[in-house]
Amino acid sequence: NAGVMQNPRHLVRRRGQEARLRCSPMKGHSHVYWYRQLPEEGLKFMVYLQKENIIDESGMPKERFSAEFPKEGPSILRIQQVVRGDSAAYFCASSPGQLNEQYFGPGTRLTVT
Amino acid sequence: QKEVEQDPGPLSVPEGAIVSLNCTYSNSAFQYFMWYRQYSRKGPELLMYTYSSGNKEDGRFTAQVDKSSKYISLFIRDSQPSDSATYLCATTGRGSQGNLIFGKGTKLSVKP
Numbered sequence: 156n157a158g159v160m161q162n163p164r165h166l167v168r169r170r171g172q173e174a175r176l177r178c179s180p181m182k183g184h185s186h187v188y189w190y191r192q193l194p195e196e197g198l199k200f201m202v203y204l205q206k207e208n209i210i211d212e213s214g215m216p217k218e219r220f221s222a223e224f225p226k227e228g229p230s231i232l233r234i235q236q237v238v239r240g241d242s243a244a245y246f247c248a249s250s251p252g253q254l255n256e257q258y259f260g261p262g263t264r265l266t267v268t
Numbered sequence: 269q270k271e272v273e274q275d276p277g278p279l280s281v282p283e284g285a286i287v288s289l290n291c292t293y294s295n296s297a298f299q300y301f302m303w304y305r306q307y308s309r310k311g312p313e314l315l316m317y318t319y320s321s322g323n324k325e326d327g328r329f330t331a332q333v334d335k336s337s338k339y340i341s342l343f344i345r346d347s348q349p350s351d352s353a354t355y356l357c358a359t360t361g362r363g364s365q366g367n368l369i370f371g372k373g374t375k376l377s378v379k380p
Contacts, residue, residue: 159311188367197372198312198356203365211365246311253366254300256317261310 157182159249159260160229167266174234174241176263180249187230188257189215189222192244204230210253237267271295274357274371283380287344291357291371294338298369299361301333303342306354306373315355316342347378 160179168174180187189201200214204224215222219237224230234241244264248257274291281287289303300319304312316331318324324331332341340357354375358368 161311186366190368198358198368198370200367200369203367211367214367244309248368250366254360255366256302256314257366257368258314259304259311264309 159247159258161245161247161260161263163263164261165264165266167268168237169268170238171236174237174265176232176234176245176247176265177229178232178247178249178260179229180247181258184249184251184258186250186253186255187224188248188250189230189232190246190248190259192246192262194243198246201232234265237265239267241265242267271369272357272359272371275374276372278375278377280377280379281347283347283349283378285347285378287342287347287351287376287378289342289344289355289357289374289376291340292338293340293359293369295361296335296338297361298338298359300359301331301340302358302368303329303331304356304358305351306356308353312356349378349380352377 187204190198192198202215202222203211219235221233244262246262248259250257272293303316306312321333321335328345330343354373356373357371360368
């Protein structure tokens with residue numbers, strides 16, 4: 156059973172460009188969470204999605220960031236007009252249920268130059 | 269007051285030692301507790317998941333939860349150099365929609 160998959164693993168963007176991060180949950184998991192880890196900081200929750208629904212986006216910046224989890228295909232975290240402060244590791248986790256254990260992917264390391 | 273507090277370390281122990289890692293949390297609504305291990309530049313790996321007070325054992329790892337004092341611990345017996353990593357505690361509960369609140373992590377080094 157494949158684990159949570161994320162791609163790309165590394166992404167370099169210039170300021171002002173768009174970044175698209177993809178996450179495929181574990182087989183049988185319909186709950187997806189996105190977290191961000193800044194250097195020397197802990198993991199911070201961003202958004203929680205189920206298929207075709209955003210359940211909780213309280214941790215997501217109000218501007219430039221959006222997320223989706225379509226009926227078919229991976230979940231996508233989109234960052235428009237990236238700035239240097241967006242440089243971080245972005246992790247996706249999946250779970251079989253809302254309060255079940257979460258399994259993390261390897262992360263996407265975004266570098267904004 | 270932060271919701272989850274964790275001593276960042278670093279913590280250095282000799283191989284074979286018993287390691288004790290600890291976190292405190294502030295919200296009594298938190299009911300589910302997890303410990304993750306994260307190697308450098310890798311994703312967090314789930315070690316333990318528990319939702320009740322008391323002890324849960326899995327191999328060399330024991331998770332302990334004391335809800336009365338809002339204190340959680342992870343014990344590692346017979347520590348190995350391969351245990352060298354950052355250990356993250358996390359919690360969630362009703363009202364948080366299941367999203368995890370993490371401590372900042374404790375960096376552990378096990379010396380051969």
